[in-house]
Amino acid sequence: MASQYGKSRRSNAGNWFLHRITGTFLVFLLITHFWVQHYDDTTRSVVEQVVTEKGERPEYSEAAQKAVRAKFGADAEVTSYDVLMLRLADPVYAVLWKGFNILFLIAALHHGFYGLNNILTDYIRNPLNRKIATSLSWTAALVLLVIGVYSVIVAGWGYAP
Amino acid sequence: MELTAKIKRYNPEKDDAPHWETYEVPAEPDDSALSLLLYVKWHLDGTLTFRKSCAHGICGSDAMKINGENKLACSELVQDLVSGDGDTIKFAPLPAAPVIKDLVIDQSRFFEKYRAVKPWLMTEGPAPEREREQSPEEFDIIEDATKCIMCGACTHACPSTWSDPDYLGPAAMLKAYRYTFDTRDDGAEERLPVLDSDKGLWKCYTIFNCNQACPKDIDITRWLSALKRRSVTAA
Ligand code: SF4
Ligand code: FES
Numbered sequence: 001m002a003s004q005y006g007k008s009r010r011s012n013a014g015n016w017f018l019h020r021i022t023g024t025f026l027v028f029l030l031i032t033h034f035w036v037q038h039y040d041d042t043t044r045s046v047v048e049q050v051v052t053e054k055g056e057r058p059e060y061s062e063a064a065q066k067a068v069r070a071k072f073g074a075d076a077e078v079t080s081y082d083v084l085m086l087r088l089a090d091p092v093y094a095v096l097w098k099g100f101n102i103l104f105l106i107a108a109l110h111h112g113f114y115g116l117n118n119i120l121t122d123y124i125r126n127p128l129n130r131k132i133a134t135s136l137s138w139t140a141a142l143v144l145l146v147i148g149v150y151s152v153i154v155a156g157w158g159y160a161p
Numbered sequence: 162m163e164l165t166a167k168i169k170r171y172n173p174e175k176d177d178a179p180h181w182e183t184y185e186v187p188a189e190p191d192d193s194a195l196s197l198l199l200y201v202k203w204h205l206d207g208t209l210t211f212r213k214s215c216a217h218g219i220c221g222s223d224a225m226k227i228n229g230e231n232k233l234a235c236s237e238l239v240q241d242l243v244s245g246d247g248d249t250i251k252f253a254p255l256p257a258a259p260v261i262k263d264l265v266i267d268q269s270r271f272f273e274k275y276r277a278v279k280p281w282l283m284t285e286g287p288a289p290e291r292e293r294e295q296s297p298e299e300f301d302i303i304e305d306a307t308k309c310i311m312c313g314a315c316t317h318a319c320p321s322t323w324s325d326p327d328y329l330g331p332a333a334m335l336k337a338y339r340y341t342f343d344t345r346d347d348g349a350e351e352r353l354p355v356l357d358s359d360k361g362l363w364k365c366y367t368i369f370n371c372n373q374a375c376p377k378d379i380d381i382t383r384w385l386s387a388l389k390r391r392s393v394t395a396a
Binding site: 130 | 273274277278321324325357359360362363389392396
């Protein structure tokens with residue numbers, strides 16, 4: 001009987017290894033993301049706004065209002081969007097945060113889609129269907145990567161409220 | 162005590178599908194589960210079919226699903242399976258394999274996977290005059306893996322095998338570990354590419370069912386992880 005367990009044409013060791021690396025990375029990236037985006041003093045207001053009841057004016061931490069008004073004038077309306085864009089508009093911070101977000105994006109996409117691929121190949125046994133499913137899912141990852149990187153790069157670009 | 166043995170029966174010449182049958186069997190707490198099956202076969206129904214040979218956990222013939230877990234019938238004591246008189250012990254064939262009759266599965270796929278990993282010593286250069294030596298420390302690396310008796314409990318307990326019966330599975334890959342990490346072996350280059358495939362190592366999600374099933378308490382998942390790391394360095 002001819003064995004189906006010949007030498008494989010393509011190694012998957014790299015993807016498996018990256019899955020470990022991105023997994024470890026994501027723990028730190030996620031903690032940083034949550035802290036900066038939702039709990040940091042200047043942006044805590046975003047959370048506060050979410051919990052503010054409908055119709056009421058959102059509340060902002062003083063630090064957030066001050067930072068936005070310092071940048072856009074004493075009369076500037078302060079919204080959560082402004083606070084986030086402000087960080088991404090700052091030339092020094094932008095490099096840091098855009099780099100961070102792109103790294104975050106790549107790690108999350110690889111980690112998630114490698115996992116999705118494992119599930120797909122667990123259940124799809126027909127080789128042709130397998131090929132189609134894995135190509136489609138990696139294509140989706142690529143599309144999301146392009147959209148994501150584009151949004152990160154243009155976010156806050158020349159932003160004025 | 163009196164126990165009920167509930168056995169999944171299947172005779173392909175007569176039955177459309179497997180079905181359960183129950184038998185009342187006398188047993189002592191320190192009897193093995195296998196002795197219940199033998200009692201049924203010798204006294205109640207001679208048509209009951211199952212594999213067994215050594216009855217001492219050496220040959221690996223009688224792995225089956227007992228009370229829902231893959232175990233060796235000869236190595237399980239009745240007292241560890243029931244809490245008292247009148248209790249039931251359930252016997253079924255190993256899952257994820259074609260059933261030939263009753264508790265006997267078709268092992269051809271299992272052994273095809275075994276052969277696929279080239280489970281023999283591969284060496285380079287001329288053969289030495291005397292035996293190929295190995296220090297106790299070098300043997301320690303593979304000692305755990307050499308205890309495998311090829312019973313198949315692990316491979317048929319693995320969810321990756323359940324979803325894809327062609328997955329190489331823990332037993333075959335443990336064998337690959339046993340030879341690849343044997344200090345006298347030079348066959349890694351031939352063996353690793355077989356494992357580094359979509360039927361191999363990467364379908365091991367460290368679920369640990371194999372460890373739990375192994376009657377020899379082999380730390381299978383750990384050795385498969387060592388193989389994964391070796392594959393990454395080799396790739
Ligand atoms: S590793 Fe354990 S469970 Fe698997 S075949 Fe060997 S002895 Fe049986
Ligand atoms: S009969 Fe030999 S291992 Fe159980």
